[in-house]
Amino acid sequence: MLAPDGTLKSIRRSEIIGTLADFPTRRQARALLESRLHDVNHTLQKPQSSMQFREFVCSQWEPAILPTLKFATQRNYRHLIRRHLFPIFGDQPMCDIKRQHIQGFVMEKMVRQGFSWKTSLHLRNLVSKIFTTAVDWEYVPANPARGVKLPQRPVRQPLRFLTVGEVKRLLEALREPERTLVLTAVLTGMRIGELLALRWRNVDLERKVIRVREAVYEGHNSTPKTQGSIRDIPLGPALEQALRLHGARSRISDDSLLFPSRNGSYLRPGNLHKRYLHPACAKAELRRFSWHDFRRTHATLLSDMGEPLKTAQAQLGHASLSTTAELYAQAVPASQRAAVERLEKAVGFLVDPNGPKIEGVIQPGSLLIQ
Secondary structure, three states, rough: OOOOOEEEEOOOOOOOOOOOOOOOOOHHHHHHHHHHHHHHHHHOOOOEEEHHHHHHHHHHHHHOOOOHOOOOHHHHHHHHHHHHHHHHOOOEEHOOOOOOHHHHHHHHHHHHOOOOHHHHHHHHHHHHHHHHHHHHHHOOOOOOOOOOOOOOOOOOOOOOOOOHHHHHHHHHHHOOOHOOOOOOOHHHOOOHHHHHOOEEEHEOOOOOOOOOEEEOOOOEEEEEOHHHOOEEEEEOOOHHHHHHHHHHHHOOOOOOOOOOOOOOOOOEEEEEEEHHHHHHHHOOOOEEEEEEEEHHHHHHHHHHHOOOHHHHHHHOOOOOHHHHHEEEEEEOHHHHHHHHHHHHHHEEEEEOOOOOOOEHHHHHHHOOOO
């Protein structure tokens, strides 16, 4: 066994391998013992580290791995580690943590403590990330989090978005510059962190394009969320005009923010919610909406107008097309009904007024799908 300082040490362990009923003779018991010790005696196994999980995370993983991640991810991981992982695994040697222990931990969170499926997934993946590093650095021979299973994901609740009418009512209830901020969010699909980090040097009103190059989270500036999030978003005439008017009122320099606080620093999304967005929703008699709902609204309205999903993916800066399809492009009820009616006309099904019989009328040149 490797001590935390890298030196070898021996650990005395006992294990019951059977009873007299299982092995009636000494020779049979010794044969089983020798098979158990074969790999160790023939140096086919490397010594495992006795370093505790807490010590490995604090002294090795956090200093070397966390700085490579986004600030928001670092903050979230630190919270999850100290709130959930350390109380269970903190004092255990890394080599003693097995798959069944992690499986039990995940199920405990979901079944008894009522954690969401997504949060439980995050915890399992975080444990796996830590052990992947431990395997790469030869502290442990294998990652025990691999193969840990979660129950089937529950049915996703319908995600929220605004209709065109709701967008208009909300904009009428807002004052400047919050009206232009919401209008930009709806018409570009930008993340709120990207919007609040947007500077005038990245808004080209002549070429009618916004260059997304920065993002902010809790006052910390960084690059956008993923490589695909670094993108150029075209401006339509309405938003171009709105930004020109907004710039005439507030633009100080090319380096200044489009939507700064009073002292020129980054605005806080939570403060905007409390002071402006929620009161405007109440005034317009709308349910409360989040900044993320505007982003989803952008994709849903594009989809409703028949635009390709790839267009929404490019606008939103998603790395995966499936994310755009599953999380953002929601079905608009009126469009669903219109689509069904168009389908009925295309297929040509007519209801017989004299009875329940349904007669299929196949139009010339149409394709019958069986």
